[in-house]
Structure formats: C-alpha cells, structure tokens
Amino acid sequence: xxxxxxxxxxxxxxxxxxxxxxxxxxxxxxxxxxxxxxxxxxxxxxxxxxxxxxxxxxxxxxxxxxxxxxxxxxxxxxxxxxxxxxxxxxxxxxxxxxxxxxxxxxxxxxxxxxxxxxxxxxxxxxxxxxxxxxxxxxxxxxxxxxxxxxxxxxxxxxxxxxxxxxxxxxxxxxxxxxxxxxxxxxxxxxxxxxxxxxxxxxxxxxxxxxxxxxxxxxxxxxxxxxxxxxxxxxxxxxxxxxxxxxxxxxxxxxxxxxxxxxxxxxxxxxxxxxxxxxxxxxxxxxxxxxxxxxxxxxxxxxxxxxxxxxxxxxxxxxxxxxxxxxxxxxxxxxxxxxxxxxxxxxxxxxxxxxxxxxxxxxxxxxxxxxxxxxxxxxxxxxxxxxxxxxxxxxxxxx
Amino acid sequence: xxxxxxxxxxxxxxxxxxxxxxxxxxxxxxxxxxxxxxxxxxxxxxxxxxxxxxxxxxxxxxxxxxxxxxxxxxxxxxxxxxxxxxxxxxxxxxxxxxxxxxxxxxxxxxxxxxxxxxxxxxxxxxxxxxxxxxxxxxxxxxxxxxxxxxxxxxxxxxxxxxxxxxxxxxxxxxxxxxxxxxxxxxxxxxxxxxxxxxxxxxxxxxxxxxxxxxxxxxxxxxxxxxxxxxxxxxxxxxxxxxxxxxxxxxxxxxxxxxxxxxxxxxxxxxxxxxxxxxxxxxxxxxxxxxxxxxxxxxxxxxxxxxxxxxxxxxxxxxxxxxxxxxxxxxxxxxxxxxxxxxxxxxxxxxxxxxxxxxxxxxxxxxxxxxxxxxxxxxxxxxxxxxxxxxxxxxxxxxxxxxxxxxxxxxxxxxxxxxxxxxxxxxxxxxxxxxxxxxxxxxxxxxxxxxxxxxxxxxxxxxxxxxxxxxxxxxxxxxxxxxxxxx
Ligand SMILES: Cc1ncc(C[n+]2csc(CCOP(=O)(O)OP(=O)(O)O)c2C)c(N)n1
Ligand SMILES: [Mg+2]
Numbered sequence: 001x002x003x004x005x006x007x008x009x010x011x012x013x014x015x016x017x018x019x020x021x022x023x024x025x026x027x028x029x030x031x032x033x034x035x036x037x038x039x040x041x042x043x044x045x046x047x048x049x050x051x052x053x054x055x056x057x058x059x060x061x062x063x064x065x066x067x068x069x070x071x072x073x074x075x076x077x078x079x080x081x082x083x084x085x086x087x088x089x090x091x092x093x094x095x096x097x098x099x100x101x102x103x104x105x106x107x108x109x110x111x112x113x114x115x116x117x118x119x120x121x122x123x124x125x126x127x128x129x130x131x132x133x134x135x136x137x138x139x140x141x142x143x144x145x146x147x148x149x150x151x152x153x154x155x156x157x158x159x160x161x162x163x164x165x166x167x168x169x170x171x172x173x174x175x176x177x178x179x180x181x182x183x184x185x186x187x188x189x190x191x192x193x194x195x196x197x198x199x200x201x202x203x204x205x206x207x208x209x210x211x212x213x214x215x216x217x218x219x220x221x222x223x224x225x226x227x228x229x230x231x232x233x234x235x236x237x238x239x240x241x242x243x244x245x246x247x248x249x250x251x252x253x254x255x256x257x258x259x260x261x262x263x264x265x266x267x268x269x270x271x272x273x274x275x276x277x278x279x280x281x282x283x284x285x286x287x288x289x290x291x292x293x294x295x296x297x298x299x300x301x302x303x304x305x306x307x308x309x310x311x312x313x314x315x316x317x318x319x320x321x322x323x324x325x326x327x328x329x330x331x332x333x334x335x336x337x338x339x340x341x342x343x344x345x346x347x348x349x350x351x352x353x354x355x356x357x358x359x360x361x362x363x364x365x366x367x368x369x370x371x372x373x374x375x376x377x378x379x380x381x382x383x384x385x386x387x388x389x390x391x392x393x394x395x396x397x398x
Numbered sequence: 399x400x401x402x403x404x405x406x407x408x409x410x411x412x413x414x415x416x417x418x419x420x421x422x423x424x425x426x427x428x429x430x431x432x433x434x435x436x437x438x439x440x441x442x443x444x445x446x447x448x449x450x451x452x453x454x455x456x457x458x459x460x461x462x463x464x465x466x467x468x469x470x471x472x473x474x475x476x477x478x479x480x481x482x483x484x485x486x487x488x489x490x491x492x493x494x495x496x497x498x499x500x501x502x503x504x505x506x507x508x509x510x511x512x513x514x515x516x517x518x519x520x521x522x523x524x525x526x527x528x529x530x531x532x533x534x535x536x537x538x539x540x541x542x543x544x545x546x547x548x549x550x551x552x553x554x555x556x557x558x559x560x561x562x563x564x565x566x567x568x569x570x571x572x573x574x575x576x577x578x579x580x581x582x583x584x585x586x587x588x589x590x591x592x593x594x595x596x597x598x599x600x601x602x603x604x605x606x607x608x609x610x611x612x613x614x615x616x617x618x619x620x621x622x623x624x625x626x627x628x629x630x631x632x633x634x635x636x637x638x639x640x641x642x643x644x645x646x647x648x649x650x651x652x653x654x655x656x657x658x659x660x661x662x663x664x665x666x667x668x669x670x671x672x673x674x675x676x677x678x679x680x681x682x683x684x685x686x687x688x689x690x691x692x693x694x695x696x697x698x699x700x701x702x703x704x705x706x707x708x709x710x711x712x713x714x715x716x717x718x719x720x721x722x723x724x725x726x727x728x729x730x731x732x733x734x735x736x737x738x739x740x741x742x743x744x745x746x747x748x749x750x751x752x753x754x755x756x757x758x759x760x761x762x763x764x765x766x767x768x769x770x771x772x773x774x775x776x777x778x779x780x781x782x783x784x785x786x787x788x789x790x791x792x793x794x795x796x797x798x799x800x801x802x803x804x805x806x807x808x809x810x811x812x813x814x815x816x817x818x819x820x821x822x823x824x825x826x827x828x829x830x831x832x833x834x835x836x837x838x839x840x841x842x843x844x845x846x847x848x849x850x851x852x853x854x855x856x857x858x859x860x861x862x863x864x865x866x867x868x869x870x871x872x873x874x875x876x877x878x879x880x881x882x883x884x
Contacts, residue, residue, distance in 0.1 A: 076493040083450030084513055095493070289475060295454060297488060304477070304489075311475050 033057040034327035038261035042253035044244040044281070049252055050268035054260045058329045064106060064259050065324060066338050068098040068317045071122035073346040074131050075290075078121060078138055078152075082294045086354055087138045090165070091152045094122040096289040099316035100223055101126055103262025103284075104191055107270060111186070113396075115161035115174040116193035118153040127160035131349035141356035147367070147392055148359055158395050168194055168201030171220065175207040178218035178279075189217040189273045191266075197228025199242050208246045208279070215278030219269045220246065222281065223256065225288040230301055243283035256284030257316045260323075287314065363391060370394035444499050444518030444529040451512045452481055452488040458509045459483050461516065466498045469526055472519065494519065499526035569596055576601040581613040599652050660749045671811050675727075678849065679806050681839035682856040684863040686822055690834055692866055705836075706742075706796050707767040709819055711869050714738045714758035716859040717792060718873020723855045724791045725846055726812040732846035741790035741810065742770055744777045751777050752810060754790040759872060794819060804837040814843040815852075836863070 033055055041049045056064075075093040082091050094101070097119070104114070105126045116123055124134050129145045137144030137155055145155050153163040161177055164170035174192025181188040194204065199222050211218045222242040226233055233240050243251030250272075254265040262284055269280045287310045291298025298307070311318075324330050359366075365377040366389040376385035449459060460482040466472060477489040478498070496519045503516040510516065520526050569584065573596050577584060580601070587604050589596040604610070657665065689708045696703055717724040717738045725732045738759040741752035753773035755766055776782050795807045798821040807818040820837040827833035838859065842852050862868045874882065 079493055080450075083452065084448060085451045297452075299489070304475075308473075308475055311473070 030058055030330055031328040034061075034323075034329050036260055036323060036327075038258055038264060039255040041261075041265060042241075042243060044241075044246075044251035044253075045248070046250045046252065050254075050264045052264075054264045056260055056329070060106070061320075061324050061329045062334075062338065064102050065317070065320060065335065066342060067102045067105070067126060068259065068320065069339065069342045070131065070346065071095075071098045071101065071125060072317060073342055074121055074125060074134055074349075077135060077346050077350045079290065079294070081135070081139060081350065081354070087152070088140075089151055090118065091138065091294045092119040092292065093288075093290040093294075094119050096287045096310070096316070097223060097225060097256065098122060099259040099262055099320070100221075100256045100284045100286050103256075103259045104221070104266045106259070106263040107266035108191070109188065109270070111159060111188045112270065113159045113161060113174075113177045113181075113188060113190040114193065115170045115177060115190065116163060117167065117170055117195060117198065118163050118165050119195075120155055120163040121152070123160060124155040124157060124163075127157035129155065129157050131346050132352050135346075135349050135353035136356050139353045139356070140358060141353060142359045143352065143356045147363065149364075149367075156395055161396060168198040168203055170194065171198070171201075171204050172207045174220075175211050175216055175218045175279075178211070178216045178273075179214070182214070182216055187217075187274045189219055189270050191219045191221050193221045193223055195228065196222060196224040196226065196233040196240070196242060197231075197236060199224075199245060200237055208249050208281075211279040212246075212249050215276060217273035218279045219266070219273060220249070220279060220281045222283045223286055224283055225286050227288060227292070227301065229292045230296065232301060241283075243281050246279070246281040249279050249281050251281035251283065253283045253285065256286030257314045257319065259316060259320055286316075362387075363389065365389070366391045367394075370397055441530055442499070442520050442524045442526070442528045444520045445494065445496070446515050446532075447478070447492070447517040447519055449503075449510045449512050449514045449516050450481070450490055452490065453483040453485045455485070456483040456512060458511045460508045461503055461505060461510060462487055463505050464501055468498055468501055470498050471522065472496055472498055478517070492519075496521045497524070497526045499524075499529035500531060502531075570598070572598045573601065576605075579612045580605060580610050582610075602652075658748055664749050667811070668808050672808050675809050675811060676844040677809060677841050678844040678847075678852070679839060679841055680849070680852045680856055681804060681837055682860050683825075683835045683837050684860045685827070685833050686836045686863050687834040689863055689866050690822070701764060703763055703767045704770075705798065705822065706794070706819070707763050707770060708863070708866065709796065709838075710740055710742065710755055710758055710766050710770070710794060711761075711763045712859055712862040712866070713792065713794060713817060714740055714755075714761075715862050715869050715872055716855055718759045719858055719871075720851070720855040721873070721879070722851055723815060723842075723847065725814050726791060727814055727843055727846050728812065732814060732843075735791040737791070739790045739792075741787070741793040741813070742773070743793060743795035743807075744774045746778050746780070748780070751782065751787055752790065752793055753777050753782055753787045763869075793817070798822060798836065804839050806839050806841050809841055809843055814846040816841050 035053060035055045038052045038054055040052060043049045072095055075095045078087060078091060079093060081087045101122045108114070114123060114127070121134050121138070124137075124145060125131060132143050133145035134155065135144075136142070137146055137148060137150055138152055140148040140151065142148055144150070145157065150156075150163075153165045156162040161170075161173065164173070171192045171194050174190045178190035178192070181190065194201075198204070204220070207218075208220070210216070211220075222245075224233060224240075224242050228236055239245060241253070243253040245251075252265050252269065255261045265282055265284075269282055272280050288298075289307055289311065321335055324335065325332055365386040368377060368388060370390075372388045372390070375388050377388050379386050451457075452459065462480040462482050464479045465477050466479070472478070472492060472495055474493050474495050476492055478492050479490050480487050481490050482488075498517060499520045500518040501516070502518070503510055503514065515532065518529050518531070520529055573584075576582075576598060577587075582601065582604075584596050587596055587600050590600055591597040686705065686708075689705060693703055693705065693708065717740075721734060722732075724738055725734045727733075737757050740755045740758040742755060743750050743752050753770075753776075755761070755769050755773070758766060761769070773782070773786065777787070790810075791813060793807075793810050793813055793816040795816060796819040797805060798819055801821050803823070804820040805818045807816045809816050818839045818841070820839070822834050822836045824832050825835045838856070840852055840856055
C-alpha cells in the first residue's frame with residue numbers, strides 16, 4: 001500500500017543517516033576542496049603580502065556559508081523586530097559586511113581576541129552566542145547574552161570584548177587587550193575593529209604610535225563600508241586609503257566581500273603579529289546595505305540603485321554560494337537545505353525572543369562587578385541602596 | 399503491516415522535515431499521503447508582512463502606493479510600497495526575497511496601525527496564487543509590545559508595586575505621587591484622561607469628594623543616621639522627615655484655559671514685537687494740576703471729560719510739534735505719518751484692543767472724549783470695524799485708574815512708540831507746594847527714534863500737560879513745515 005512518494009522519502013531518510021549526505025539529491029560525489037584566486041591585495045610598507053591563491057575544503061565552505069547566512073538572517077529578523085517596535089533604541093545592522101567577520105573568525109586561533117564598535121550582532125554570534133542570545137538581548141529579555149540589560153551595542157562573549165558605543169574608543173582598548181597578551185607572553189593577538197568614519201578619530205593615531213613603539217600584537221581592522229553616519233568616506237576623509245594611514249604601521253587592503261580573501265589576509269596578519277613584528281592595519285573594503293542605524297533610511301546620501309547594484313554583483317553570500325556550486329563543493333539543493341535550516345533556527349529564536357520574559361526588578365543591580373567588594377549599589381536616593389547580586393557568568397576576567 | 403510501517407515513518411518524516419526541507423510540491427504530496435485531502439490542497443503558508451514602524455514615533459501609517467504587484471518577484475532590498483508615517487513618506491524596503499503573493503491592505507489605505515498584516519509573501523517557486531489567507535481576526539494588529547511583554551512583570555508583582563518613581567501606563571509623576579500620598583491604587587480612581595489615562599485632576603476630585611487625607615509618609619532615615627540608627631529602629635515621629643506633611647491645596651482643580659483666537663493673535667504679535675524690536679524706554683513726571691483744575695471747571699458746567707482725554711490731546715499736540723515721533727517702521731526704515739492717529743488701549747473681556755482716535759490733533763478735548771467713549775463702548779461689545787482699530791501712529795495705554803504709578807508697555811508694530819500713563823498723585827513741588835504729578839513712560843523703537851528725540855518729545859509733552867493752554871498752539875503739519883521754513 002506504500003505509495004511511490006512515501007517510499008522515496010523513506011529511502012532517502014535512511015541515506016541521510018549515513019552521513020551529512022545531502023537530502024533529496026543524487027548520490028553524486030563532491031569535490032573535497034577547491035582553490036580560488038582572490039583580487040590582489042594592496043600592500044603598504046610590506047615586502048610580501050598574503051597569497052592570492054586560496055584553498056577551501058568542502059566542510060569549511062559549508063561552515064562559512066552557514067555562518068554568513070545566519071548573520072544575515074539575524075540582521076533581517078532584527079530589522080523586522082525593530083519595525084514591529086519590539087526592539088527599541090539603538091540598532092545597527094551588519095548586512096552586507098558578513099564576509100569580514102566570518103573571514104576573520106575563520107583565521108583566528110581559539111584564544112585570539114576581538115573588539116569592535118556597535119555593529120556587533122554578527123560577531124556576538126560568531127564568538128559563541130546562539131541566535132537566541134543575540135535576538136533576546138535585542139528585545140531586552142532574559143535569554144539575552146547580557147540578560148537583556150545591554151541591548152544592541154553591549155554584547156560580550158569569551159575573547160569578545162564587545163560592542164562599544166563611542167566611535168573609535170574601542171581601538172585603544174583593543175591595543176590594551178593585545179598588550180596584555182604580550183605582557184603575559186602568550187601568542188594571542190587582538191583584532192581591533194573600527195569603521196571608515198572612526199578612522200579619523202585622533203585616538204586611533206595615538207594607539208598606532210604606542211602599538212608600533214612597543215610592537216603590540218594588535219591587528220587594526222578598518223571595515224570600510226563606504227559610509228559613516230550620513231556621509232560618504234570620500235566626503236569625510238582626506239585620505240581614503242585606510243590601509244596606509246598607520247604610516248609606519250604596515251597595512252593590507254583586502255576585498256571585504258570575499259570571505260576567502262579576508263581569511264587569507266587575517267591569517268597573514270596573525271602570523272605577522274605573532275612573529276613579533278608588531279601591529280598591522282587591515283582595511284576590508286565592504287558595503288553596508290542598511291542605513292547607519294534604524295533611524296537612517298540610508299538613501300539620502302547614496303542611491304537605492306547603488307545599493308541594489310552591490311547586492312546583485314558583490315553580495316558576499318551570493319558570490320560565495322556561486323563559488324561553492326561552480327566548483328562542485330556542494331550542490332544548490334544542499335545549500336538550499338542549509339538556507340532552510342538557518343531560517344528555521346533564526347525564526348525559532350525570534351519567536352522565543354518575543355515571548356521570553358524580562359529579568360525581575362531585583363536583578364537590575366546584579367552583575368555590575370564580577371567580584372563585588374561592596375554588596376550595596378548606590379540608588380537614586382543614596383541612603384536607599386540596592387543589593388548587588390551575582391547571577392550571570394563573567395567573561396574575559398583576565 | 400507494510401502500510402502501517404510506512405505510515406509511521408512517513409509521519410515522522412513529515413513532522414521532522416516538512417517545514418524546512420520539502421519543496422512545496424513534495425509537501426503537498428506528503429499531505430495527501432496522510433489523507434489531508436483538501437480540494438487540491440491549495441495551501442501555501444505565506445510569510446506575513448506587517449505594517450512597519452518607520453519612524454520612532456509612528457503608531458499608524460498610510461500606504462500611499464504599492465510599488466510591487468501580486469505575483470511580482472521580490473529581491474532583498476526591494477521597495478514594496480511607500481508609506482506615509484507621522485513624519486514623511488518613507489519607502490518600505492524588504493530584506494527577504496520571494497514572491498509578493500497577496501496584498502491585504504491596498505493603496506491609499508489610511509491610518510493602518512503598526513503591526514497590521516498588510517501582505518503575504520511566499521518563497522520563490524511556490525504557488526503564490528494558492529497562498530493561504532489568514533482569518534480576518536489575525537489581520538488586526540497585535541497588542542502593543544508593552545502589553546505583550548508582561549510575563550516578567552507578572553513574575554514579580556511585589557517588585558512592580560514598588561516602582562512608584564517610574565512612569566507606567568501613561569501615568570505622569572504627579573499622578574504617581576498623589577496615589578502614593580493618599581495610599582490609593584490607580585484602580586480606585588475613575589480615569590477621565592485620553593486613552594483612559596489617569597489624570598492628576600481625577601485623583602484630586604476623588605480626594606475632595608471623599609475628604610481623603612494624605613497618609614503619613616514612610617520614615618526615611620537621614621543618610622548620616624542610617625547606619626547607626628537602623629538597628630534601633632528610630633522612633634518615626636522624631637525624624638524630621640515625618641513632620642513634613644505633604645501639601646495639597648484644598649479643592650484645587652486644574653483647568654486648562656485654551657487661548658481664544660484673539661489671545662493667540664495678541665500673544666503672537668507681542669512676542670514678535672518684544673523679541674524683534676529693540677525697545678528703549680524713557681519716563682517723565684508731569685505736573686497735571688492745571689489739567690485737573692480745568693477738568694473740574696468743565697465738569698461744573700456739565701461737560702464731562704477724563705484726564706485721559708487731555709492726555710490724548712496733549713500727546714497729539716506734541717506729536718505735531720515733534721513730527722519725527724509720529725512714524726511707523728516699514729521693516730527697513732522709519733516712515734513719517736501725515737495724520738496723528740492715536741490708538742487708545744481698551745480692556746475688554748477677551749483682551750486688549752486699541753481703537754483709534756483719528757486725526758486727534760485736529761479734534762478738541764470734548765470731541766476726543768466723545769469719540770473715545772463711543773469706541774470703548776463698541777470695543778467692549780466686539781462691534782468695532784477693522785479700520786477702527788487697525789492702523790494708528792502712536793498708542794496710549796493708561797493704567798492710572800488702577801493706581802499704577804508707572805509701568806512700561808510693549809510697542810504695537812508697525813508703530814514706533816507707546817506711552818504708558820500712570821496715576822496722578824500728590825507730591826511736593828520744588829517750591830514746597832503740593833503738586834499733582836503723573837508719570838508717563840515711553841517705550842520706543844530705538845531703530846526709528848533716538849534717545850534725544852524721545853527726550854525732547856517727553857519734555858514737550860510735560861510742558862503741554864503742565865500748561866494746557868499750549869494745546870491751543872497745536873503744531874505745524876509736516877507737509878507745511880518746509881514751506882513755512884520750520
Ligand atoms: C565619539 C563619538 N562621536 C560621534 C558618535 C556618533 N556616531 C555613531 S556611529 C558614527 C559613524 C561611524 O561611522 P563608521 O566608523 O564608518 O562606522 P559604520 O557605522 O559605517 O560601521 C557616528 C558619527 C559617537 N557614537 N561617538
Ligand atoms: Mg562606515
């Protein structure tokens with residue numbers, strides 16, 4: 001009585017159990033790795049740069065694809081939640097820039113650190129927080145990675161020193177994190193990320209100096225998405241060759257829409273820093289699809305056509321997908337299955353982030369200190385203090 | 399047996415993978431396999447597109463125009479429609495890709511609440527015509543996030559109560575404070591505010607009706623004492639905080655007085671005057687003993703005049719003698735005016751109005767008196783014609799009848815001067831004899847009139863009031879001045 005369709009389903013289900021073999025595809029075998037030529041890197045005060053010929057295995061490719069897609073989906077969900085007024089306040093989306101974060105993460109050693117500005121939902125996920133931890137943080141609920149108390153700009157994870165709202169101020173902190181590594185004598189580096197707009201901040205030049213003076217293993221990453229808050233890089237910067245702006249700090253320019261190029265440049269940078277040569281500047285040329293924040297429609301200083309042009313021709317996910325398929329690393333159906341899996345996971349997290357509860361009032365003064373020396377926290381009326389508590393687990397203590 | 403087995407497996411497959419991995423066609427077939435035999439099972443579950451909030455303050459919006467039609471493919475970043483928010487028309491971009499399957503709220507739909515279902519999208523390759531339209535109820539906007547949240551607040555109701563300092567449910571801090579003072583809960587008080595908000599007045603009403611008394615505030619130890627005294631649980635009545643009773647004015651209600659159109663105009667013009675005209679001021683005391691004598695004499699003959707009538711006549715005469723004072727400001731420069739048209743401030747129930755005694759320099763005091771009385775009476779009835787109170791070259795405002803010694807007034811543009819007249823009072827003259835003195839204070843537009851010119855005018859005015867017979871002199875109209883060589 002078994003209908004042909006059902007029989008088909010059963011057989012394929014059995015097959016699926018054997019391995020990660022693709023569902024509903026023929027049993028064709030795939031390439032286990034593939035090589036690509038990246039766009040040339042541009043170098044500043046470097047004799048030699050990263051290799052332009054890069055190799056990726058099938059497993060790596062699928063992992064990067066899934067990571068980029070998850071970030072994109074989280075950002076889409078965030079945008080929608082914002083438009084439903086469930087996320088309030090600041091909210092900066094990373095859509096378009098996924099290859100930068102995923103590329104860097106792919107090259108990072110487990111204990112390498114990263115610190116960035118406020119566009120950090122994707123980084124939080126990459127550094128180990130599941131989508132629910134990110135989305136519930138955005139909706140201010142207790143499953144958020146900062147229990148809903150931090151919001152869009154204040155998410156943290158092990159080796160991730162978080163979002164920072166003051167433009168440029170994270171960069172000196174990043175140099176400090178890198179300095180700690182040098183001081184302790186481990187071989188970790190710190191990626192200190194900032195935007196093209198932040199690149200004009202004076203404090204960045206101050207820490208270029210200190211980092212080079214002491215050869216601190218810091219990788220200065222300028223994510224050049226072409227725009228600051230309402231103005232293009234060209235209108236704001238006397239020099240837009242950000243990879244050269246460290247002057248005596250060597251630099252690399254990399255195509256930030258190509259995950260493999262970013263990974264290669266990051267590997268090179270880590271290698272360079274850990275060999276004791278000191279800091280490096282890495283400019284990732286990328287693009288931001290949404291406005292600066294949710295209050296910026298993003299179309300008053302650039303045209304919608306420009307955005308759509310980038311989406312169609314340079315999208316980091318679509319172009320990587322094409323690479324995967326054209327080199328037979330995986331089939332279109334297989335990627336489709338990943339799409340569906342990611343969509344489901346993020347949809348589920350979104351639902352939970354909406355229905356989750358907020359922390360109770362008593363928790364408001366909790367977790368201000370990892371090891372509080374005093375149990376009381378000053379309140380609005382100083383003689384009616386609140387009680388400090390420890391609830392969450394502290395990260396990055398030393 | 400075989401069928402039982404496959405049935406189970408099939409169901410597992412369906413449950414586990416159906417939402418994600420099956421293409422729509424397969425989904426359909428698996429459904430059929432389970433006997434959900436709905437006619438052709440046209441049943442593509444679309445993803446919902448809701449009215450977005452596109453400005454921080456937007457609560458509802460108008461769909462101006464759909465830029466995509468049903469069946470159109472949508473790429474990420476495409477604009478679906480233009481939406482008029484409370485601020486501007488904003489393009490509604492969509493981040494997802496697929497096919498626009500159904501438009502549920504059409505062009506020009508007004509005031510659609512944020513969160514209302516406005517369209518459905520399906521994935522590429524799905525049968526968009528077969529999209530399942532949700533039941534009508536689900537198209538309504540969901541309760542606002544604030545209302546939807548409360549799992550948390552329910553979890554900790556005791557804590558919630560204590561947050562008297564915060565704003566919640568549209569209650570202002572004053573409302574909170576009153577509720578706390580009288581030990582009331584917001585549900586005890588009938589609310590009359592917009593959206594059912596509780597107003598301060600609502601609580602005061604209830605307090606009045608029931609004669610409620612504020613409850614003694616909770617003892618709060620002063621900071622210094624807190625540590626030492628806390629274990630001893632200090633006697634509350636002795637702490638200073640316990641003595642200070644909250645003050646609530648008895649029977650106070652708050653009524654907003656909406657401005658009448660007239661008051662609005664006054665407010666606008668006066669603010670404009672005071673903030674754009676550089677006002678300068680000069681005051682002088684005038685001896686009006688002779689004026690009062692004259693007035694008394696006339697009265698004994700049955701001719702009624704007021705001091706103000708004499709002031710008008712004196713001002714009109716002085717303006718003839720100092721014609722640069724009789725001018726208006728045209729935005730660029732001072733323009734002398736031929737006639738002496740004196741505006742006289744008259745108080746009415748709805749506000750001050752300034753009817754004009756036209757050609758005052760050519761009128762006698764008795765005529766001026768009659769004209770003013772007629773204008774004032776009609777002003778109070780609101781029966782003045784426009785031309786009877788618009789124009790004028792100089793304004794007099796007199797508060798003498800209220801016993802005001804002196805005050806300063808705001809210029810009534812485009813005029814350049816206004817004279818504030820105080821009350822007559824007895825002072826000791828330089829010869830030691832009592833003198834009836836009256837202060838006048840001139841506010842003038844310093845762009846049009848110099849201090850010296852204003853001073854000359856004021857001293858001339860003082861001379862005329864001191865010796866009313868000088869009113870006979872009149873002045874020479876500007877048109878004639880050149881000809882006769884003055
Ligand atoms: C010290 C400081 N100045 C100004 C701001 C406001 N601000 C926030 S983001 C931003 C633009 C930064 O642009 P960019 O560095 O290019 O980063 P992107 O937003 O493109 O990621 C500005 C001016 C701020 N947060 N801190
Ligand atoms: Mg930028």
